[in-house]
Amino acid sequence: IRAAAALLADYARDADFTAALRIYGGDSFAYSVERALARGVDGRDEHGARIVIAARPSTLPRGLSSTSQAAGYTGAEWIPAYSGNYQTANRGLADVKAIVIHDTEGSYAGTVSWFKDPAASVSAHYVVRSSDGHIAQMVDEKNIAYHVKCFNTSSVGIEHEGYAAQPEQWFTEAMYSESAKLTAYLADKYSIAKEHSTTAIMGHGEAPDCSDHTDPGPGWNWPHYIDLVKTGGAASFLAEDISVDAPDSLVSGEVGTVTVTISNTGTAAWDLDATRIGTADPQDRDSAFFVEGDWIGPNRATAVDAQTPAGSPGTFTFQIQAPEVAATTVYDEAFSFVQEDVTWFGPTFHVLVQVKPDTAAEPTPENSGCSIGGSGSGGIACMLALGGTLRRRRRR
Numbered sequence: 001i002r003a004a005a006a007l008l009a010d011y012a013r014d015a016d017f018t019a020a021l022r023i024y025g026g027d028s029f030a031y032s033v034e035r036a037l038a039r040g041v042d043g044r045d046e047h048g049a050r051i052v053i054a055a056r057p058s059t060l061p062r063g064l065s066s067t068s069q070a071a072g073y074t075g076a077e078w079i080p081a082y083s084g085n086y087q088t089a090n091r092g093l094a095d096v097k098a099i100v101i102h103d104t105e106g107s108y109a110g111t112v113s114w115f116k117d118p119a120a121s122v123s124a125h126y127v128v129r130s131s132d133g134h135i136a137q138m139v140d141e142k143n144i145a146y147h148v149k150c151f152n153t154s155s156v157g158i159e160h161e162g163y164a165a166q167p168e169q170w171f172t173e174a175m176y177s178e179s180a181k182l183t184a185y186l187a188d189k190y191s192i193a194k195e196h197s198t199t200a201i202m203g204h205g206e207a208p209d210c211s212d213h214t215d216p217g218p219g220w221n222w223p224h225y226i227d228l229v230k231t232g233g234a235a236s237f238l239a240e241d242i243s244v245d246a247p248d249s250l251v252s253g254e255v256g257t258v259t260v261t262i263s264n265t266g267t268a269a270w271d272l273d274a275t276r277i278g279t280a281d282p283q284d285r286d287s288a289f290f291v292e293g294d295w296i297g298p299n300r301a302t303a304v305d306a307q308t309p310a311g312s313p314g315t316f317t318f319q320i321q322a323p324e325v326a327a328t329t330v331y332d333e334a335f336s337f338v339q340e341d342v343t344w345f346g347p348t349f350h351v352l353v354q355v356k357p358d359t360a361a362e363p364t365p366e367n368s369g370c371s372i373g374g375s376g377s378g379g380i381a382c383m384l385a386l387g388g389t390l391r392r393r394r395r396r
């Protein structure tokens, strides 16, 4: 890590790390790194310990270059593969009969560079990025990409960034969703059935192929993917039946814990990094409860505590720190749920905390803990419970 940092520092000119990242790994690599830093990371290491990298919104232009798009999917960035890595052909609508799903066993940036490398002798028509579902088209669909040894002539290949052995980490909802839109487009265009079968949409491991590849492996969620293909990639994010446990009173500077439990009633799994609690009313405002080091950023409290399948309850735990106040003040902060790069969803809930100056000895309200259910009436009930000691209410 130190060597890489030293190398990047050497590449950087006038503290412009975008240029350094481009020199190091190309435009797509620079884009991936800057996007991850801008969005922040809330994940787990191999031992299950939580890792938070604070979001740092970038004002620099995105590290993307573009050239004119070949005939194909308009949602893709056109990054042509080296011409020797595929066979030029003139396939028409009747010639493409199947869609083959792969995973890269490597990074998006590495895969894109490999398909541009004359030494590769392999390619795929499309490559989908894990973090946000961004798609590169590298071979025109009328040409024959080299992605399934003996089944290339009649198929279109889609590579997905990630590793079959770590599906929860790599096969994100953003990637499923954007890939499914692409596959739906291909299925409609070439009259391919929207089903998981060896005559329509299949994994590389299932293809009538003479290689021994097994990707994308058992971790690829086929029922979910095919559902998304049928609905055009519209992932369903829904959350209901919320319970919020938060301290009702803190002294300035004091830190408390908020635990939110809510059922995943949509069709998509919640992702350890990308399914988050964000600030609401107004959306994305900076929160007065922000805790440096615990939050991903002032407008993102936390990601879900664990991967949460559809139909299961999920838990979000985060800390809040009471702001400095001169007189007892009630803070009422609104939050909601967001699948980064996909959608906001679920109810808006309120965390209502009476904050006292750290020198004053204010009377303590008789209730302890304010559990707010639903999205409105519970907040009013908590307000009434706190009313006796309420001096001033400030909305942030």
Ligand SMILES: [Zn+2]
Residues within 6 Å of the ligand: 101, 102, 103, 147, 204, 213, 215
């Ligand atoms: Zn493959």
